[in-house]
Amino acid sequence: MLKELKLYPKYVSMSLRSGLSYKADSIIMMISFAITEVVSLATIYLIVGTVPAIGIWTFPTLAFLFGFTLVPKAIDHIFTDELWLLAYWAIRHGELDIFMTRPLNPLYQFVAQTFKWDGIGELVVGVVIMCIFGPQAGIAWTAGGVIALILCAVLGIFCFTGIKLLFASIAFWVKYAGIFLNTVYDISNYAKYPVRYMGKAFASIMFFVIPFGLFLYYPVECLVTGANIWWAVLWSAVAAVVLMTLALTVWRLGIRRYESAGN
Amino acid sequence: MRRGAIKRYLIFTKAGFQTLMAYRGRIFLWFVGALISAVLMSLLWRAIYSFSDEPTIGGYTYSQMLLYVIVSAVMFEVTVSDTMGAIVDDVRYGQIGMRLMKPISYRLQLCFTNIGNYLGRLLIFGVPFMTAGTLIAVYGFGLTGLTWYNILLFIPASFIAMMINEAYDFLFGQLAFRTHAMFGVNSMSMTISGFLSGRMIPLSVFPVWAQKVLNCTPFPFMMSMPVRLYLGVMSTNDVLISFAVAIAWLIAINIIGQLCYKTSVRKVVVFGG
Amino acid sequence: MIELINVEKYFKKPIRGKGVWGMFKTLFSRKHTLVKAVDGVSFTVGDGEAVGYIGANGAGKSTTIKMMSGILTPTRGEILIDGKRPYKSRERNAVLKTIGVVFGQKTQLWYDLPLTETYDLLRYIYDVPEADYKRRIGELTELLDMKPFMDAPVRTLSLGQRMRADLAAAMLHNPKTLFLDEPTIGLDVLVKRKLIEAINELKNQYHTTLILTTHAMSDIELLCDRVIVLDAGKILFDGSLEKVKHMFGDKRNVTIQTPAPIDVSAVVDKYEIENVSTDGDGLLTTFTIDAQKLKIDVLLDVLLKSYKVVDIKLSETGIEQVVEKIYADVKSDDDAAIEAEGGAQA
Numbered sequence: 001m002l003k004e005l006k007l008y009p010k011y012v013s014m015s016l017r018s019g020l021s022y023k024a025d026s027i028i029m030m031i032s033f034a035i036t037e038v039v040s041l042a043t044i045y046l047i048v049g050t051v052p053a054i055g056i057w058t059f060p061t062l063a064f065l066f067g068f069t070l071v072p073k074a075i076d077h078i079f080t081d082e083l084w085l086l087a088y089w090a091i092r093h094g095e096l097d098i099f100m101t102r103p104l105n106p107l108y109q110f111v112a113q114t115f116k117w118d119g120i121g122e123l124v125v126g127v128v129i130m131c132i133f134g135p136q137a138g139i140a141w142t143a144g145g146v147i148a149l150i151l152c153a154v155l156g157i158f159c160f161t162g163i164k165l166l167f168a169s170i171a172f173w174v175k176y177a178g179i180f181l182n183t184v185y186d187i188s189n190y191a192k193y194p195v196r197y198m199g200k201a202f203a204s205i206m207f208f209v210i211p212f213g214l215f216l217y218y219p220v221e222c223l224v225t226g227a228n229i230w231w232a233v234l235w236s237a238v239a240a241v242v243l244m245t246l247a248l249t250v251w252r253l254g255i256r257r258y259e260s261a262g263n
Numbered sequence: 264m265r266r267g268a269i270k271r272y273l274i275f276t277k278a279g280f281q282t283l284m285a286y287r288g289r290i291f292l293w294f295v296g297a298l299i300s301a302v303l304m305s306l307l308w309r310a311i312y313s314f315s316d317e318p319t320i321g322g323y324t325y326s327q328m329l330l331y332v333i334v335s336a337v338m339f340e341v342t343v344s345d346t347m348g349a350i351v352d353d354v355r356y357g358q359i360g361m362r363l364m365k366p367i368s369y370r371l372q373l374c375f376t377n378i379g380n381y382l383g384r385l386l387i388f389g390v391p392f393m394t395a396g397t398l399i400a401v402y403g404f405g406l407t408g409l410t411w412y413n414i415l416l417f418i419p420a421s422f423i424a425m426m427i428n429e430a431y432d433f434l435f436g437q438l439a440f441r442t443h444a445m446f447g448v449n450s451m452s453m454t455i456s457g458f459l460s461g462r463m464i465p466l467s468v469f470p471v472w473a474q475k476v477l478n479c480t481p482f483p484f485m486m487s488m489p490v491r492l493y494l495g496v497m498s499t500n501d502v503l504i505s506f507a508v509a510i511a512w513l514i515a516i517n518i519i520g521q522l523c524y525k526t527s528v529r530k531v532v533v534f535g536g
Numbered sequence: 537m538i539e540l541i542n543v544e545k546y547f548k549k550p551i552r553g554k555g556v557w558g559m560f561k562t563l564f565s566r567k568h569t570l571v572k573a574v575d576g577v578s579f580t581v582g583d584g585e586a587v588g589y590i591g592a593n594g595a596g597k598s599t600t601i602k603m604m605s606g607i608l609t610p611t612r613g614e615i616l617i618d619g620k621r622p623y624k625s626r627e628r629n630a631v632l633k634t635i636g637v638v639f640g641q642k643t644q645l646w647y648d649l650p651l652t653e654t655y656d657l658l659r660y661i662y663d664v665p666e667a668d669y670k671r672r673i674g675e676l677t678e679l680l681d682m683k684p685f686m687d688a689p690v691r692t693l694s695l696g697q698r699m700r701a702d703l704a705a706a707m708l709h710n711p712k713t714l715f716l717d718e719p720t721i722g723l724d725v726l727v728k729r730k731l732i733e734a735i736n737e738l739k740n741q742y743h744t745t746l747i748l749t750t751h752a753m754s755d756i757e758l759l760c761d762r763v764i765v766l767d768a769g770k771i772l773f774d775g776s777l778e779k780v781k782h783m784f785g786d787k788r789n790v791t792i793q794t795p796a797p798i799d800v801s802a803v804v805d806k807y808e809i810e811n812v813s814t815d816g817d818g819l820l821t822t823f824t825i826d827a828q829k830l831k832i833d834v835l836l837d838v839l840l841k842s843y844k845v846v847d848i849k850l851s852e853t854g855i856e857q858v859v860e861k862i863y864a865d866v867k868s869d870d871d872a873a874i875e876a877e878g879g880a881q882a
Contacts, residue, residue, distance in 0.1 A: 003660075018649050046464055046469060047311060049468070103633045120696040198303075
């Protein structure tokens, strides 16, 4: 683990420098991600605008929730974007071979090779939106609440990574893992809506099966309703540990049956 | 175009259909993914309707909104175009020079291939998914107002929508000659057209001024108009005018695309593909 | 020392149904066919040996290399590299530090950056001390003639340059064993020759154990002293290069193109020609000879004098021809043995 940490800056610098020749591309990506998120916010505005409020959720509150969901999503995106490639391509086409012949964790090597700085666009949009709507969201702000929310965001990164790795790893067994991952990942978009009012079945799924609701929606709900947000921290931690353990286990089982390509 | 020429391009339509058949497993899963998304969206709408004082939102009852969400999700998968992807691949693998040298029009080749793709998506997935969605809306949620002629008219309307969508894709796809960041360009152009065409939410919940502006753009004809036609919420007059305007837009975007294409091709010739 | 003990690698291929419904069934069905890529292989390679591991496409040679280099896990059997198993998570790092791998079809070099960047990364991954690293980079640059392209981004290198660079990357940490999986694939004759010579020098200088798969018999002749032939996942032959040469001879193919089909009987009767085959509507005729018995210049002379030759092509013998011959020999030996046994019993 120490070696991996020590090497990471080296990987980041290599990834950044190899991206230099495509700088314009990264900027286009950044703008496109930012536009996508602004459009999402406009969608929320229009939907909520049709009614005075959805229960406790007014537009500023939902906008704040939206901004919050972007933070862990963007940070995960910056560090582990390569997992998409794993799901769609790398496992099926034997692209792990090279990494498996080196005395360093192959998953680490694969993921570390790309540092996706254009994800910063999403991160900035998220933080800016939180700053704008935080004061209007009807939240009684305390220092403890802010710290808890930051903790939830950090744990949320691991939850995102865990879910991505879990579904990318099924590529060892399943042909279209990328599409499964895509479908599951898209569900995270619904955690920025009032999950609790969208039906018991859906809420249960979002809390206990694919827990986007637990680590994205629940912390903000606690803040808005004045419930104890430390419960959200605890549940996010549980979700992070469970998801990462599950994902790494599935990855380990998968790598043992890795078939490379064209034996 | 002479009849022989059309026949030559119909080969591409057949090829597009066959490619689709080869990838039907994967495309089936994309349809399922879109449907899951539509179900989640309809849950959100249900929550919103339950907090609304009015029985309709943006002029739609809940059962209409439900079908709107399903039809737009399925229609998106049916009318999605492969044109941008094809240009990107041709540029990336250095095939573009060769393609441009052939005595057939690259533009028409892309277009006809996409028609085959559309037909396959419509017949194999679109029809069953739409039928299921419609039956659920009618028998499960008491939807009324659907007519057989509106449903039949949906087919030409979705065809024109696909053609506009494809022309729009061709316009943006040409950026492949200038940048490698086509993933970003693609997601940006999809987000914009998705939002402005009424795929994410019906245009009738937009502010009135925005609706007026949008009505002067091609976007509503890529999604909103065919879906509204299907739901039977358009007057006969509206339908006729919409078809005429949609066709006018189709021609206009193609002309713009063609003009841009001339400069793009010059770029390819300079760099030797 | 590398030991393979009854190594098997089976792949399960699901039987795919047709259509959307079939695909659905595939997801939940457990029906599959079993592909025996490697089917009970045992051999031992001593330190400093150079082994050519050959076989037709799909014979299982890449699968074996991938098991020895930590990529694939054997279905059954054991692979020990100096007593450690590369596919066991606790032992793999220790094994991987002592081996180097080069794939002809894949590169481990960072695509958009100069070579030195990848080498620097590898130095940290393999914990090579800085002094050793500097000395080695110097030696390898010299030996593989890499100075001209050391600072160019990898994507601008030619295939030959890239292979040399990949070779250096695999040798940086002074591995005890070097695995080369089709290192000469796609290279033209001169570049190929140069690469093989460089590998030979590396081997002599560092006393590296070498395991090589290839499609060109000439690679084996120049590099290896031992040959293992694999067929359908089983070892068909394991012996010295001398023995292979003795069994197979020094085969050459000469193909001539003529304006009309030719009658070869006169030439075949007069000279010692092993095989004649025609192709392309009888216009392409290939003569296979043993260069020990019939000099190639003599054959060319005869052909040019006897026929109206439009075009001429000399080609090396492919591995397929060697395998075919060995296969035939081994089988006939087996038959003879069985017959002898049967005779004894009777």
